[in-house]
Amino acid sequence: MTTQNTTKRKTQISFTIRDEEECRHRSFVNSLQLDSFTNTLYSAGSDAIIRVWRINEVSPSSPDFHKEKSATYEQSMEHHSDWINDLILCCGNKYLLSASSDTTIKVWNSYRVFCMSTLRTHKDYVSCLAYAKETERAASAGFDQSIFLWDIGTLTRLTTTNNTVTTSSLAGNKESIYSLAINPSSTIIISGSTEKVLRVWDPRTCQKIVKLRGHTDNIRSIQVNDEGTKCISASSDGSFRLWDIGMQRSIYTWNTHEEGVWTLDVDSSFSTVFSAGRDRRVYRTSLIDCSSELLFIEDAPVKKLILNDRFNPTHIWSSTSNAGINRWHLTPPSSSLFDSITPSIHSPDISIPGAPSIRQHVVLNDKRHVVTRDSKGDVALFDVLSASKVHEYGQVAMEDVVKEYFKKVFVPSWFTVDLKSGFLSIVLEESDVFSAWISAKEAGFEDNETKVNYGGMLLRGLFSHWRVAESHHDSIGEVATRGYPQVPPHTPLIICEASGRPLLRLLVKDASMEAQSSLLSEVIPQWITNVVQMNDLPKFNKMPFFLAPHPSLHVKAPKKDRLSATEMLQVRKVLEHVLQHVLQGSTGENPMGENLVPPPIPANIENKLELYCHDQKLDPDMDLRTVKHFIWKQGGDLVLFYKPIK
Numbered sequence: 001m002t003t004q005n006t007t008k009r010k011t012q013i014s015f016t017i018r019d020e021e022e023c024r025h026r027s028f029v030n031s032l033q034l035d036s037f038t039n040t041l042y043s044a045g046s047d048a049i050i051r052v053w054r055i056n057e058v059s060p061s062s063p064d065f066h067k068e069k070s071a072t073y074e075q076s077m078e079h080h081s082d083w084i085n086d087l088i089l090c091c092g093n094k095y096l097l098s099a100s101s102d103t104t105i106k107v108w109n110s111y112r113v114f115c116m117s118t119l120r121t122h123k124d125y126v127s128c129l130a131y132a133k134e135t136e137r138a139a140s141a142g143f144d145q146s147i148f149l150w151d152i153g154t155l156t157r158l159t160t161t162n163n164t165v166t167t168s169s170l171a172g173n174k175e176s177i178y179s180l181a182i183n184p185s186s187t188i189i190i191s192g193s194t195e196k197v198l199r200v201w202d203p204r205t206c207q208k209i210v211k212l213r214g215h216t217d218n219i220r221s222i223q224v225n226d227e228g229t230k231c232i233s234a235s236s237d238g239s240f241r242l243w244d245i246g247m248q249r250s251i252y253t254w255n256t257h258e259e260g261v262w263t264l265d266v267d268s269s270f271s272t273v274f275s276a277g278r279d280r281r282v283y284r285t286s287l288i289d290c291s292s293e294l295l296f297i298e299d300a301p302v303k304k305l306i307l308n309d310r311f312n313p314t315h316i317w318s319s320t321s322n323a324g325i326n327r328w329h330l331t332p333p334s335s336s337l338f339d340s341i342t343p344s345i346h347s348p349d350i351s352i353p354g355a356p357s358i359r360q361h362v363v364l365n366d367k368r369h370v371v372t373r374d375s376k377g378d379v380a381l382f383d384v385l386s387a388s389k390v391h392e393y394g395q396v397a398m399e400d401v402v403k404e405y406f407k408k409v410f411v412p413s414w415f416t417v418d419l420k421s422g423f424l425s426i427v428l429e430e431s432d433v434f435s436a437w438i439s440a441k442e443a444g445f446e447d448n449e450t451k452v453n454y455g456g457m458l459l460r461g462l463f464s465h466w467r468v469a470e471s472h473h474d475s476i477g478e479v480a481t482r483g484y485p486q487v488p489p490h491t492p493l494i495i496c497e498a499s500g501r502p503l504l505r506l507l508v509k510d511a512s513m514e515a516q517s518s519l520l521s522e523v524i525p526q527w528i529t530n531v532v533q534m535n536d537l538p539k540f541n542k543m544p545f546f547l548a549p550h551p552s553l554h555v556k557a558p559k560k561d562r563l564s565a566t567e568m569l570q571v572r573k574v575l576e577h578v579l580q581h582v583l584q585g586s587t588g589e590n591p592m593g594e595n596l597v598p599p600p601i602p603a604n605i606e607n608k609l610e611l612y613c614h615d616q617k618l619d620p621d622m623d624l625r626t627v628k629h630f631i632w633k634q635g636g637d638l639v640l641f642y643k644p645i646k
Contacts, residue, residue: 010498011525014418014427015462015508017387020490022049023073024355026422029319031086032306035093035110041071041317042096042110043325043352044084045303047421050077050098052113053352055327069350071327079106079115081494081502083420088131088138090152097138097155099126102502105140107155117158121148121167127178132186139189139203141177146170147191149203170201172208181222181231188228188245192219198233200245212243214250220262220277225270232273232287236260240275242287256283256292263302268310272333276302281343282318284333293334296345300324315349322375323354323422357422362402367411367436368443368454372424373398381405382424384415385458386485408622410629411436414455428455429498430527434538437480437568439623445483451540451568456531457484462493463532466511466520478535495523543567543624543638547578550612550643562637565624572620575609576601578642583609612641 029045039055053071082102089096089110096108105119105126124144131138138155141147147170154165170189179192182203189203198212198219217237224231230251234240240261242251259278266273266287276282278301285292300322308315308327319325326348334344356374363370369390370382379393379401393401412435418425433455440446443454461484489509496502503523510516530536548560561582565573579601602608611618613631618640628638 010430011495011503011523012427012429012498013462013493013495013528014425015387015487015491015493016421016423016425017382017389017491018423020488022047022076022355023051024353025049025051025323025325026355027323027357027420028083028303028321029323029325029354030084030303032304032317032319032325033087033089033096034306034308034317035089036309037093040074040110041325042087042089043319044087044098045319045323046083047357047423048078048080048082048084048100048102050080050084050087050096050108051075052077053325055350069327071325071350071352075113077108077113077115078492079118079505080104081496081505082500083125085125085127086129088129090131090133090138091136091156095152095156097129097131097140097152099129099140099142101125101127102496102500103142104502105129107158116156119150119155119165122146125176127176128180130180130182130189132182132184134184135186137182137186137203139180139182141173141180141191143176145173145175145177145193147173147177147180147189147201149189149206168203168206170203170206170208172199172201179219179222179233181224183224183228184226185228188224190222190224190231190233192222192233192235194218196235198222198231198243210245210248212245212248212250214241214253215239217260220260221264223264223266223273225266226268230270232264232266234261234264234275234277236262236278240264240273240285252290254285254290254292256285257281263305265305265307265316266310267307267313272313274305274307274316276305276318280320282316282328284330286333294341294343295330296328296343296348298324298326323357325352325354326350355422358419358424360398361417361419361424362398363413363417364402364405364407365411366405366407366409367413367415369405370417370424371398371401371405383485384426385454385461387426387458387461387487387491408619408626408630409442410623410626411438411454412625428458430525433459433527435541437540437566439568439570440483442621449570451480451566452483453480453537456481456537458487459528459531460484461487462491462508463511463528465489465509466532467517468521468533480537481531481535495520495525540566540568543569543628545624545638545640547574547582547640547642550610550641553643567625567628568623570620571611571618571622571624571627572605574624574640575605575611575620575642578609578611579605582642583644608645610643610645612643613638 027046033042041053044050052074056070080100084100086099096110098106107116122142126142136152138150149168175193175195177193182189189201191199196215200209215235219235221234239255241253262277273285280298282295283292300320304319306317307313317327327350329349356376358372358374360373377395381391383390414436416427436454440450440452460481491508495504544564549555549558606620
């Protein structure tokens with residue numbers, strides 16, 4: 001029953017072209033979590049990968065104390081298919097929860113580094129998580145305006161096969177939720193949204209307590225004290241506010257930032273708050289005397305701040321929108337007056353640089369290659385069919401590379417490009433994936449006129465490890481996809497609904513495993529199995545066109561024939577038709593109507609005949625769709641004129 005319902009949904013697949021081991025973040029790093037007992041840092045962001053870092057500390061008593069401290073990449077945790085927006089460590093840091101724009105929450109064993117289960121309760125992006133340490137409860141919220149409460153003990157007992165869980169929910173939000181906080185004893189939970197108000201609930205009864213007004217823009221971060229009597233909120237309006245929940249009012253408002261405030265962290269005594277956001281500035285603010293101090297300035301907007309120890313903070317970690325992560329040694333609070341110009345800390349003691357993210361792309365008109373430029377300005381060429389990077393050009397003009405590879409050939413678009421992860425991702429949909437038929441010679445596979453289908457070839461490559469895809473049918477589809485390039489086995493492959501909600505994520509090589517193969521059989525859409533199992537491809541598109549003698553021939557009452565042929569038909573074939581069926585067929589050499597064998601077609605037919613469109617002589621190797629796209633350039637049926645060479 002599940003299989004039938006799933007396969008009837010409108011489904012798309014996507015894959016990411018990347019290295020097998022991606023040690024550095026690309027683009028935004030949205031969340032950090034620190035296990036100070038094991039000196040392990042967890043980071044995640046827009047590239048959908050959770051990375052684990054080992055912090056190399058040196059004891060003050062060690063002779064190597066003055067050596068540079070560092071963070072070493074250990075491994076990655078991959079299971080999400082879209083941005084990871086938040087992380088929380090729980091149960092003595094044994095488990096990690098992650099919230100993603102793929103609408104799921106995943107429960108990880110952080111010690112053994114594997115995904116234990118996936119929660120699919122949310123119907124839209126899951127933007128934030130909160131954790132109550134004393135009761136081992138968690139809360140999640142997102143763009144579906146819903147807040148769900150979770151018992152972590154129950155979550156950690158879930159498996160991929162036993163994945164049913166009941167949860168309580170808090171209703172009442174009217175817009176997308178961006179921030180969430182819960183106190184350790186889970187007596188109060190607070191949410192912030194684009195509604196510009198703080199909503200406060202009692203999670204024990206799921207009843208709303210109060211609504212706090214004051215911000216004029218989206219509320220991006222919230223911190224609450226242990227007792228649940230006070231909270232701090234940060235907003236895109238450029239301010240952060242201290243609230244008394246019992247009094248239901250704002251106690252103090254800080255406007256120290258020049259732009260939106262996106263992240264907050266506080267010490268355990270709720271006496272000092274650290275704030276940062278779009279303006280790249282990180283401030284330390286006393287909640288006792290309300291004074292603020294500029295600590296340091298990051299090189300990009302700050303997405304997340306986290307203290308190394310909330311009871312005795314000596315360092316603070318920051319992550320940014322340029323994929324960088326830094327740790328800064330905290331100096332004692334300054335006794336001088338507020339200074340918003342001169343930072344007290346000038347450089348981090350640990351830096352984890354990010355990798356460049358792809359920002360621009362151009363799909364070449366061969367509809368097989370993509371030229372990209374990343375955040376460093378480096379230009380590269382990718383081959384979609386082989387899911388690989390072909391060449392790196394360095395910092396050159398992107399337009400020059402596009403011009404270098406330009407071919408006067410028209411191939412229909414059959415895929416779309418997605419750069420939101422910082423990688424080059426290719427999206428395939430049923431409506432156009434089989435549009436790109438092209439001759440094998442033009443595609444560079446064989447020196448003949450066999451027609452190949454780019455979409456069919458790519459699907460055969462992506463699912464080549466799937467055992468049920470082993471096919472031996474000798475059909476047009478098999479010929480059209482024969483010789484498909486091999487796709488790297490580590491390529492991540494995602495099958496999802498058209499809305500983006502994931503159905504399955506796996507590596508290309510994992511399709512050979514029994515468990516993954518079984519899951520794949522449940523969710524894979526029919527339009528893919530038609531190709532990879534049955535070699536069944538849609539038929540060629542037909543194109544009508546008119547054929548007439550050239551006006552320079554001065555033919556009285558010229559006959560204008562309306563013909564139809566595959567849009568990949570080459571001009572050479574049209575010339576052969578003219579020679580055999582128009583010119584020779586109209587000479588009257590066969591008055592008796594005998595069915596004579598036509599004379600052989602000369603190899604150099606272009607020396608006998610010419611074909612024109614809009615008075616432009618056509619290359620014999622050009623196909624009809626290229627003529628229509630580059631030369632005809634208008635609606636209606638294509639009109640071609642033939643002219644014998646005297």
